[in-house]
Each structure stands twice: as structure tokens, then as C-alpha cells.
Amino acid sequence: MELIERARGMMVGTGVGNLLGIPWEFNIRALRHEQCEHGAVREIVAKKGYLDDDDLAQAILLAEAIADSGDRDLEVADLAERFWRWGEINGAGMGGLTHAVLTLYGGSEPLSIWMNSRRFWDPSVTAPREPRGVAADEAARLHWEESGGESAGNGSVMRCGPVALRWMHDEQALARNSVTSAVVTHWDPRCVWSTLLADFTIADCLRTGQVEAATLIERCSEALHSTRGSLAHPDLPAEPPDDVSAAAEAAFAGNANIYDLKLDCNGIGYAPKAMSAVLWAARHARSVEDGLVTILNAGGDTDSNAPPAGAALGARFGLSGIPSRWRERTAEIRSWKPNTDVLDDQVAWPERRPLEEYADRIVGMLAP
DSSP: OOHHHHHHHHHHHHHHHHHHHGGGTTOHHHHHHHTTTTOSOOSOOOOTTOOOOHHHHHHHHHHHHHHHHTTSOOOHHHHHHHHHHHHHHTOTTOOHHHHHHHHHHHSSOOSOOOOSSOOOOOTTOOSOOOOOSSOHHHHHHHHHHHTTSOOOBSHHHHTOHHHHHHTTTOHHHHHHHHHHHHHTTOOSHHHHHHHHHHHHHHHHHHHHSSOOGGGHHHHHHHHHHHTGGGOSSTTOOSSOOHHHHHHHHHHHSTTOOGGGGOTTSSSSSBHHHHHHHHHHHHHHOSSHHHHHHHHHHTOSSHHHHHHHHHHHHHHHHOGGGSOHHHHHHHHHHHHOOOOTTSGGGOOOOOOOOOHHHHHHHHHTTSOO
16 A cells, blocks of 8 residues: 555544544443444534544644654644644634643633634634743643643644654654654653554554554664653653553453443543554554444543544555545535634634645655
């Protein structure tokens, strides 16, 4: 399979997973009861014009930062500024941890702080404000320390696919940039290591269509060691925290069942859980549809577990492996624009490019 087919599958899979999961976030048990006569949930029911939720929006921000960076590594300061601008004019679905970090960085709350599916735009806001808080490379660490080291949300995992694509052929660079992409908002080692393992898994899928499970953690550790002096998180442990190792082991077990991952209990918006969904999908899913439907119906933080899993599955099975009805519905939802003469539809509407274009731009940066 050609790389462009896998790369487009990775990016579109992220969007499909997000739209499949949005309506059922934290609510899959009620959904099962409502649809018990119809079996598993397997369709996109989000409406036309639904904003790119934070999971997809942040993956796009990473893709844009990568495309603008040329041969350079990602920079925390650049990513923080991009995330802040997004929070000022859109911020759809922004998680609490990201919100707290951006508030420290910006010196005040991002203007778009709505936490539901209908978000309104203040017509008086014509441009994002300049951030006036702490330095970008301090905000996430400060929040983590102030929280007592308990902030291990899944936001850095849900957006990880573009980083895997850009540095799929250079594991030291992949490690460096995975760390940078995480610590702009998520400093906890559990988040950073979960992002590392997810990125390395997606990179494996992009290269060969399957994850090298037996060597995954060892390769991540070696890459971190080799690039230690360049890491944006200098204190990151050389080995994954216990929760991350346990989640990876459960996901890669030969007879792993999706319910072994416990996505629907005990702190469901947790980085190792999102990571385990990626690893499980890369190792065990029989198709894109099988993997995403299984993960969706396992419950929990569905709209954050499904996007990075969709990235891995799209990389494994390619763009054509994603059901056409999902691809078409995702494109339709994202291409629709509101009537801005109607107040209820006045949203901060960024230009939304087809997801394949982001993949194409990054593939164009890779050495032949």
C-alpha cells in the first residue's frame, strides 16, 4: 500500500473517530439501553456544521505547525500560541486540563470556553488577544505541580497522528517531537509516555501496516536516551510509569478483549486509557469499522479514544479501508457553513480544509 493512502487514512480516520464518538461521550450505557434492539452503535449522527471538536482541531493544529516548520522540530512556544488562538476563536470541546494550562499561558481564560455542542461567537471579537501569562514552556509544568501531580488527562494522546507521520522514519526525532507535542499542555509523565507509545504505534502502522508490539517500549526508551539533551521535558523518566506499562500490556495481550482495557470506568479521561485504545486497535482490530465500533461501544471518553485509534486504523488499512459512508458523512459535516445572518449560527468558523490535504502536505515533506 502506498504511503499516501495510509497517510490520508490516518488523517481521515482521526476525523471519523471524533465524529463517531462525540454524541456518546461518557453516555454509552444509556445509549446501549436505548438501542438494545438494534445492536451496536455504528453510525455518525453528529449534525451538519458540527465544529471540529478539540480532538480533531488539535490534530489539525499539529499538522499545520508541522507543515509550517519545514525541516525544524516542533516548538512549545509555537504550539502554545496556536492552541491559544484556537481557544480564543473556537475552542470547541476544550478539556479542563488544556483550558487550565491555556489560562495560565494567556493570563486569562480563553474567550471560547463553552463546553457543549452549541457554541456562540461574540461578534465584538475580531482577533485573538495576545497571551499575557506565563511562558509557554512553563505553563503545563506549573499547572501539573499546582495540581499535585494528578493531572493526567488524555488530550495529548487524542491529537497525536500528524507527529507520527512526519517523523515516522526517524525514531529519535519522533521521540523529541512527541514529547514536545504533549508537554505544551500535558506535563505528567503518564501523558507524555502515553503519547510516545501512541505515536510510535501509528508510525509503525504507517510504515508496515502493523505495530511492532514486542519492541515498542524498548524502542521508545532507546530513542529518548539518544535524544535526552533535546527533550522539552528534561525530567521525563527513561521507562514508562507503571500505569502506562500495564495499559500497554493489557492492550497487546494475545487474547485481549476491549473490555480488559476498562475504558468505561475509573477516571475515563485518562491518558493511558486513550493510549491503550490505540494499541489495541493497531494489534487486534480486523478492519477500521470493526475497531472503531468496538472501541465506541466500550464506552468511556468515546470522542477522545476513537480519534487516535482511528488514526492507527486508517494508517493500517488505508483511506479506502474506511467505510465510504463514514468518509462521505465526515466530509459533508465539515464542508457545511452556517448562515451567519442567523445569530444562533454565528460561530467562529475557520476555513476547514479536507483532511486529506493535511496528510498530503506532510507526506510532501518526507525524504523520498
